[in-house]
Structure formats: C-alpha cells, structure tokens
Amino acid sequence: MPMNVVYQSTYYTLYQSVKERCFYVDFGQKLVRMSLCQLLSLRHKVLSISIEDHFDGDLNKHGFEVLMLCNKEHLLVLNTLEILDLKHMVEQGFVAMGLSEEREAVTV
C-alpha cells in the first residue's frame, strides 16, 4: 500500500494514503486508519490533555491517559512521555499538512 510519511515523531508516524484519500497513524501497538475529521478529533483530545496533572500526584495518580479514538473503535493507554510525543506529532503533523502555522504550544 503506497503511503507517504507526513510527519514522524519519536513514537508515532502520520501517513497519508493518496489512493484511499485518508490518513494512517502508526501508534506502535497498532496502525489506525483515519479521515481528516477523525484526525481533528484526535488533535482536540490530545491537546486538551493537561500534562501538568501528570506532575501532580493528586490530579493524576497513575500517570496514564486513556484515549478513545474513532468513535470508541480504538482504545489507547499512554504514559506521560507518550502523551507529550503525541501532542508534538499532532501539532507538527498539521503544520506539515499545511493546515497550521508553525509555532509552539497550540492551545485548544
């Protein structure tokens, strides 16, 4: 299946498939097919995660986040480093797609 890499972070890769007119995200544990709408929804969920809570034992005791994707079709459990990397991948992925301006720390 011919796919172009849009952006690659430490743990994750965002691909676009021209033939299927959609995107794929390689989460390591699994490869998930996504429309742009689903990517926008992933972006919202990931950027809404308060990473500060991970450094406060009362707000996030275990240091994990559960992420549901594509209308509850996929469930991911990510640790602090993975969340930070996913935030980075999502932000830079949208820059690489030409839908976002390059800059630090997008707030949703």
Added chain:
Amino acid sequence: MKDIARQSMSIKVESMDLLNGQIKMEAHASATYLAMASWCEQNGFFTSAKFFYKQAEEERGHMMKIFEFLIDTGGNPLSPEITGINHDYSSIVDVFESTLEHEVAVTKSIHNIVKKARELGDIATERFLDWFVLEQVEEENTIRDILDMIEVTGTEGVGLQMIDNQVGNWIE
C-alpha cells in the same frame, strides 16, 4: 504529494480553534440573556424579559452560524460547555449595563479573530466574520440607546415602569 488535507479542510486549524472559542462565547451570551430574562420576569420588568428572550435566541443563532461555517469548511465544531452564569443583578440599570459590557467583550473577541485570520492568510474566515463585525456595531448601538433612554427617563417614581414599557421599542 497530493494534498488530501487541504482538499478536506478549507480553513486553518488555528482559525477553527478561535471559532470554537467564539461558539462558546455566543452560547455563554445566550445563557446570560436567558438569566437576565428570568431576573426581569421575577422583578416585574415583563417587556424587558421579552427583549432578553429574543436576545437569547439571537445569540444562539450566532452560535449556529459559526457552527455551520465550521461544518462547511471541513472543521470540527464543538458543542460548548457553559458554566458560571450570573443570575444576580442589583437593578434593571445593572442588567443593561452588564449587557453592554458583555457585547463589548464579544466585539473585542471577534476583532481578535479577524486579526488572527488576517495574520494566517485565512481569507475565508476573515470574510465570514464581516457579518459579525457589523452585527456587533448594531448590537452595541441598541444597548447604548436603551441606556440613554434610561438616563433620560430616570428611575424615580414611575420611571422604572416607563423604562420597561419603552424597551418595547427595541423589540422588532
């Protein structure tokens, strides 16, 4: 590389985020005006209550206009969470003064999005907001006129009931 992202979405994600923020602000305005209608009903300002019911509906209309624009452009509109609605006012004058403050804040927020859209080169968003810029001029003007009328009428004696009756002039 074929540009599937651009073919799927015609505005910038930064504009989308700001417009989702504006959806929230319009929803907050709608809920605030409904709280004002409640206050007016409970304090005997029945014409003003009608005015605020209508305002509440209009603000919801504004929210939906932005919501539909985000759909049309391939964005991801978010249903807003609304909290912190004030129900306490010291007088009918307080109600209308708060309304003007609220409208000025909305105007500033819209101007801010126009400026950001311009920086991003997002012409579609900038043009879309033209209607809102002019709508805000009208809304501010309406509330200022009502406050002027309150000033001229005065709140002594039957003044308060005269004020309430005259608010009817601003309900189309």
